[in-house]
Every structure is written in C-alpha cells, then in structure tokens.
Amino acid sequence: MMLEALEISKEYKRGDRPFFAVDGVSLSIDKGEFICIVGRSGSGKTTLLNMLTGLLTPDSGKIAFDGVAYDRLGDDELSLLRNTRLGYIMQGRGVLRNFTVLQNTILPRALFKRAEDPEAKAISLLDRVGIRHLADQLPARLSGGELRRVSIARALLSTPDLLIADEPTGDLDEETAAEILSLFRSVAEEGTGVLMVTHDLDATSLADRTLVMQSGRLRERA
C-alpha cells in the first residue's frame, strides 16, 4: 500500500464543546487507484486531506507513506514529500495571484531545486490541460475552470505518486468538470494514485472506489 492511514482523529473546539472533525478514520490507497470520498460540506473532508498531506498532525492514529510514518519525519522531510511525491490540488483558487500561469506551474520547483529544467515539462502539462495559450497571463484574467487547470498542471509537475484533489469540480460547468474527471482517470491509468474529495455524487462514476464521509467518519458507499 502506498498511503496508509490508521484510526486517525482530529478534535476541535466549537465554543466550549469539543467535536471530532475526523473521527477514527482508516484509509489506504495504492498506486494507480482512483478513490473518491463524498460528503457534505463540513463533514471533515478537508481536515482529512490536510492530515494525509502532512500539513496537519492528527491527535491520534498513524499515517504512513511507503511504509514511513509521518510522525517520524521532520518538517523538512515532510515538505520534501509533499513537494516530490504528493500533488495537492487545494479547494478554491489555490493559485498565487502575483505570478503568471507558467510561474505558478513551476512554483514547486522553485522550492526544491532539481537538475532538470521544469519549464519544458510545465508547458507540456499546460498543453495537456488545455491552457498553454495562457502561460503568460496573470491569474486575475482566468476563469475558475482555467485556474483549476493551473492547479492540476502544477500538481502533476513532479510526477507525483499520489494526487490529492479537494473539490476539483466545485464551481465548474458540466463540460469542464467532465474533462477534469477524465484527466484524473487517465492519470490514474498511468500509475498515479488519485484521491478525490467531492460533494457531487455524479463525479464518482469514474472512480475505482467511493467512500462516504459523514460527521468525521468514513465508510464504504453502499
């Protein structure tokens, strides 16, 4: 198993009362698997993803990537993991408005340098998601769908082992949403694991497995 989460929980306080945003969730994803998690807003999906990407530390339970537990890794190592082996497509417009589309796409490589020139790859990724002609534009000029594609291209830059997407079709029209879902499908077929979180039930049609998140708990979809 590539990513394994075992009984992870996260507790928050709302006023005086504590509540579990994520309550004893166990989850595993393998290479090439396309998994969908559905649930209403507020069901704890984003908190779960934040923990799986190592941005948030669970109050209890364990998460491991390729057998290495997160709690054994320091900030530098976790960040490197996020940079090279995970691709996180955040909810909303996860794009920096001070940089052009191309600069946003190669942003991960500006954080951790590697030998190969990222530009050629970035441009081919932008081409794959259909927005190469917008490479020099600033985000302010792009539509919601186009911004989402930038996030996707960026997430794929380091050829991640696992792609994690939070509501990727959120505010998109049907046609664009379908294009993005089939892109995820083809990425999965190339061997990348895909974990997608959505509140749209129709989006689950292309997934290998669908799970349901409710009140912080995860179960298989009936």
Add this chain to the structure above:
Amino acid sequence: MYGRPHFIFSDIAVCNLKRSPFRTAGLISIVALLAFMLFGGSLISCSLFNGADGLAKRLGADILIVPKGYDQKIEGILLRGEPSAFFMDAAWLGKIAHFEGVRAVSPQLLIASLNASCCSMPVQLIGFDQETDFIVEPWIKTALPGRLSDGEIIIGGAISGGAGSKLEFFDREYTVVAKMENTGSGFDASVFMTMESARTAAEDFIARGGNLTLPDNAISALSIMLNEDSSPIGTTKAMNEHFGYGNSGIVVVPAKEIVSNVSGNLRALVTIIVALAAILWLLSILILAIAFSVILNERKREFGILRSLGATRRKLASLVFLESGIVSLFGGIAGVFLSALLILPFRTYIRDTINMPYMQPSVIALIGLTAGSLILSFVAGPIASLISSAKIRKSDIIDVVRDGEL
C-alpha cells in the same frame, strides 16, 4: 522556448514585491527616511566636529586683547569669518609683553574689504608681524614656502585663485603666493599679508572714500601665548584687574574659551542628534515590524498554498526575511543617496545657517559614514521581520486551510 530565466526561490520574493507596488513603496519609504536621517545626521555632526576640531587645534593664542566693545567681533572673525576692522594703540604691545605669565605676544591688523576683484563679498584682510607671529603661522605653515613680502598675500581656502594669481584690493594688485587648505573656520574667507601691506590697504580704502579712521601706530588685536604654568582664566582676571576692566579701552578675551564654548555647544547638539537617530532607528523597526505582521496575516492564504506545495517552514521564514532585506536595501540606498544629494552640495549654506565652524569630512570618512548608514538601515528590515518569521516557524496557523475557508 520562452527564453525566460529559470524561476528560483528569490524570484518569489521579487515578484511579490513587484506586484504590490504601493505596499512595497511604503515600506521602502520608511527605510529610506531612516537612512536619510542616519546619514544626514551623522554627516552634519561629523562636519561640525571637524570644524571645531580644526579651530581648536590651530588656535595658538591663549588670550586675545582687542579694543573695548569688540570682543564679539573677534569671535565672529574666528568662527564665522565675519570681517571687521577696529584699532587700538600699538603701545599696548609693550605694556602686555612684560606682564606676568606672558611668554609671547604678537600683533595683528584687521581690515575689512567690502569688495575685491575676487568676489563682491566682504573679505577679512589680516596683517601680521612675521617676527613675533605664532598665531597665523600654524594656519599657513603648510602653505607658505618662505617669508612673505609686502604686496604678497596668502588666501584662505574659500577664496578663488591659487599660487601665482593676482587679487585686487582697493585698486591695488597683490600676488597670491600660497593658498590655505579649508579649515571650516572664519579664516577660510581671510587674506593674510604683512603689517605694512595691511596698512597700505587701509590707506587705499580711505583714499577711495572708505569709512575708516586709521590712527598712526595702530593695531587691531594682540595675541598672547602664556607660560605653561599660567592659566588663561587666571591671567585674564589679573590683566582685567590691572587694566581696570575695560576702563583703559581694551578687553581681555580668553581665546580658548571661545573654542571650548563652541565645543561645549557642539557636544550637546551632537548628543541630541545621536539620541534622535537612535530613537528613529528603533521607531522604524517597530513600524516595520507592525507592517510585516499585518502583511503576514493577509498572506496566510499564500503561505498556506506554498506549504501545500512543499515549502518548509524555514523557507517561508526566509522568504519573509528576503523580502524585508530587499526592501531595506533599496530603501537604504535611496535614503543615503537623497541625503548626500541635499547635504553635500549645500555645505556652505548649511554652515552659514548653523553659524558654527563646519568642515565636511574627508572622502574616506564619507565612505565610512555611507557604509555605516547603509548597514544600519539594511538590518532594520530583517530585524523587524524576525517576529513574523518566528511566528511562521512555530505555528500551525498557516498550515491549515479548513473547510470552506478559502
């Protein structure tokens, strides 16, 4: 294909600053103001010290004797080069020479020229006695090759011309044999000549209808050097008692008092300047720290995105550090440049306004002041960003993008 340079980490900082021009300009302005005050304050202080120092070093006389009522005038000559002409009987030379404690005494003759071929501004002509002189000699020893003859002059640093050129006073030509270096004192606008030449000049002035009465056997002032064990204050008091406190028509002035008064004022002024500069530095850091803190809150989303892409906490902190460093660098350079641009060319105007001996420091000292001001302003930004950087390093606040928060 696009021919663009590789996008590296520092580009993130530069891009961020470039795309918020007003905010960046505001931050740069704060640092620029700081650098402006630091450099300007230190330059003016240095120049004041140089001026007073030059004056103190070269003033050979312990006591000056001038006609009654003209003690303020002699101060004006020494400090500001305000030309004067006044006279007393040369017989005083003999009376003073044998006074207890007096080691040497030398006369000067002071004439004010209202215009000369060099300039339509008043110039101080100073006649001195080469046999007994000890007061002018320290000022001109670097300039004078031999002895001065009648008709030959030595000019101060602020007067145009060099060795060999000619100046006209009251329609008579004088040859410049040497030029003094700048001293920041009143002697910069003075012309030194023999007693005879000075007397001739005075007569020329009167011949041309000048308003001057030159008594026979006149001198303007007596410079007195005391024995090692005589105190200027004590001897002044003794002389005043002996000569009746001005009733005999003369005034005894402890010369070095003039200078130490200047130094005293100067010390106070410079202390104030330094204190203000330190307060300004701290205030700037405080303002920048608050600004960075506010900006940090605004940029939580941006930092959250960078975190999700794999930025380490250290990298984010160094991003903030880098941005503040860039802001400080440009602000520092701008501030020092503007300060230098305003103060260096206007040095004469500043000196006249402050009304104290004022001499700009040497090039090396200027470089030192520039470097010091740049360094102090450059570190202000990063120091101010330390708190924000620390916050980023420690907390989870920016890591979490909760449900619906974007």
Add this chain to the structure above:
Amino acid sequence: MVNRIITGISAIVAGLLIAFGPQYLFRLCGPSPDGHWMVCHWTGRAEIGVGLLIAALGVGLLIFSSEQVRLGISAAIILAGVLALLLPAILIGGCASEGMSCRRISFPAITVIGSLTIVGSAFNALRLFRAKEERIRV
C-alpha cells in the same frame, strides 16, 4: 498611461526649474558694482537652454505612446541632465568664492535637480527597456 503622465510632468517640472530656478528662485549673483555680469550669469543663461530642452522632452514623454520613442526621449533627458550638471561644474563655471550666492545656493540646487532628473530618467528608461524586451519575447 499613468506612467506617461507622471514621467512627462516630472521632466517638465524639472526642466523648468533648471531653466528658471537660477533666475527667480535660487538666484545667481547680481552684477558687480561696475555693471559687469559675472561668470555665473552666463552659466544661468546656458541653463535656460538646457532646462527648456528637458521640459520639451518631457512634453514628448507625454505625447508619444510608443515605448521605443519614449525610451529614446529618456536617454536624451539623461544626457541633457548631465549637461546641466557639467555647465556650472566644468564647462562655464561660477564665481570665485564659495560664499557667493551662485556657489552657495544656485549651483547646489541645480546639482540636486539635475541629479534627480538623471536618476529618474534612468529608472524610466530601464522600465521601458524591460517592457520592450517582454513584448519581443512573447
């Protein structure tokens, strides 16, 4: 568009100050008692020419929209600014004594305004040059 207005008006103001400042604001020395004009007077006359040139170039900055043309005009303003500095310092000069009005106030003022003009135009030229490069690349 905003840049054009700012840079154009700045150059015009700077030019006018260089031209007429020494005449009316930070005045040069008057004539000597026998009616002769002193050296600084002629420097002031030359500065009228240079200053008006800079102001005219500033009008050009306002009018022309082409970046290339404005880049050329900025370069010209830089050179004119250098000339404005050289006139009192080397080419013509001023009065002898440092205490004279021209040396005390007028020339320092020209130094300040001329230097700012040069620096401002240099920044403008750099900005225009970069913008031109970006355009060529894409």
